[in-house]
Amino acid sequence: xxxxxxxxxxxxxxxxxxxxxxxxxxxxxxxxxxxxxxxxxxxxxxxxxxxxxxxxxxxxxxxxxxxxxxxxxxxxxxxxxxxxxxxxxxxxxxxxxxxxxxxxxxxxxxxxxxxxxxxxxxxxxxxxxxxxxxxxxxxxxxxxxxxxxxxxxxxxxxxxxxxxxxxxxxxxxxxxxxxxxxxxxxxxxxxxxxxxxxxxxxxxxxxxxxxxxxxxxxxxxxxxxxxxxxxxxxx
Numbered sequence: 001x002x003x004x005x006x007x008x009x010x011x012x013x014x015x016x017x018x019x020x021x022x023x024x025x026x027x028x029x030x031x032x033x034x035x036x037x038x039x040x041x042x043x044x045x046x047x048x049x050x051x052x053x054x055x056x057x058x059x060x061x062x063x064x065x066x067x068x069x070x071x072x073x074x075x076x077x078x079x080x081x082x083x084x085x086x087x088x089x090x091x092x093x094x095x096x097x098x099x100x101x102x103x104x105x106x107x108x109x110x111x112x113x114x115x116x117x118x119x120x121x122x123x124x125x126x127x128x129x130x131x132x133x134x135x136x137x138x139x140x141x142x143x144x145x146x147x148x149x150x151x152x153x154x155x156x157x158x159x160x161x162x163x164x165x166x167x168x169x170x171x172x173x174x175x176x177x178x179x180x181x182x183x184x185x186x187x188x189x190x191x192x193x194x195x196x197x198x199x200x201x202x203x204x205x206x207x208x209x210x211x212x213x214x215x216x217x218x219x220x221x222x223x224x225x226x227x228x229x230x231x232x233x234x235x
Contacts, residue, residue, distance in 0.1 A: 001039050001149065002061035003027050006047040006054065006072040006081060007132065025205065026070040026130075026137045033141050037149050039065075047072075055084050062110055062125040063117075065152055068145060071132030081129050082106060090127070097144075098219060100177040101136035101202035105129065105144060126152075133202035139180050139214065142233070162216065162231045168195035171217065171224045178219045182211035185232055194232050211235070 005027045013023045024046060031041035042064055047057045049072075058081075061067035072081035082095070085108065092108040106129030117123045128145050130137045143160070151157065165185055173179060182197040182204075196215055199207035216231035217224065224230060 001034050001066045001068060002042045002044055002064035003030050003034075004044045004047055004057055004061045004067065004069045006049070006069060008049045010046050010071070012046070025134050026132070029134060029138055030068055030070070030130075030141060033138065033146070034068075034149070037146050038153065039149055049080060051080055051084055051087075054080055055088070058084060058088070058127075059112075062112055062127065065125075066145070066149060067125065067127040068130060068141070069127065070130045070137050072129070085110065085127070085129075097140075098177050099139075099143070100179045101133060102131055102140040102143070102180070103136075103177070104131050105136075105140045107144060131202070134205050135182070135199075135202040135208050138208065142214075143180070160233070162233050164229045165192040165194040165232050167224055167226055167228050167230050168193040170226045171196060171215075173217055173222060175220055175222045179217040180214040180233065181217065182207050183213050183215035183232065184211055185213045185234075194230065 005024050009021050010024050011017055011021050013025070013028065017023055027043050031043060034041040044057055044061055047054045058067070069081055088110050090108050090110045092106065095106050096103060097105050109124050109126045112123050112125060126148065130140045182199055183194050184197055185192060185194045187193050194213065194215055197207045197211045212235055214233040216233055
């Protein structure tokens with residue numbers, strides 16, 4: 001599985017970021033998730049916000065069984081991934097999901113010409129455009145990319161696994177999106193409890209590192225009282 005991180009603001013993890021730059025954490029967190037899922041991660045160079053070089057790197061990534069791109073899939077002026085894929089006549093199966101974090105996820109496939117395909121003949125290759133915020137990237141991999149990875153490996157389709165636990169402290173959120181928020185699951189058997197980890201949004205890697213699960217909040221809920229049962233997705 002190829003990993004392509006995009007954006008002029010991204011620098012390597014051993015570089016000193018400038019005032020408007022951030023280190024490339026996404027490539028390495030995805031590589032760890034891919035490895036845990038049983039596949040081989042291939043890290044590509046960081047793609048700049050320049051259509052020609054971006055297309056070259058996308059074509060290189062599509063030589064793998066699956067391409068994961070991070071960043072560049074929102075609606076900003078320099079979010080060029082969908083533009084370049086459209087020029088490559090990509091077929092988009094969906095462009096967005098009603099979840100938080102991870103709403104601007106993109107999934108589709110590209111038919112490669114024989115002249116740029118490693119197999120020497122036309123081939124259809126799948127891709128994901130994952131959001132650039134680190135927690136969004138991790139969550140959308142688990143929800144969307146891991147099941148496809150398993151399908152490509154020949155595993156029979158199976159639903160995502162969730163368990164239920166009692167909520168330790170009440171939750172207030174805005175309705176409309178299904179939320180997958182960092183949480184801490186404790187206790188065991190019928191005495192298990194879960195609570196949210198305080199976090200500052202989908203860029204808060206520290207909150208994710210303190211959690212051991214994701215608390216799943218239905219889109220029609222604005223308030224869930226302490227003691228109620230709630231769905232939990234283990235890391």
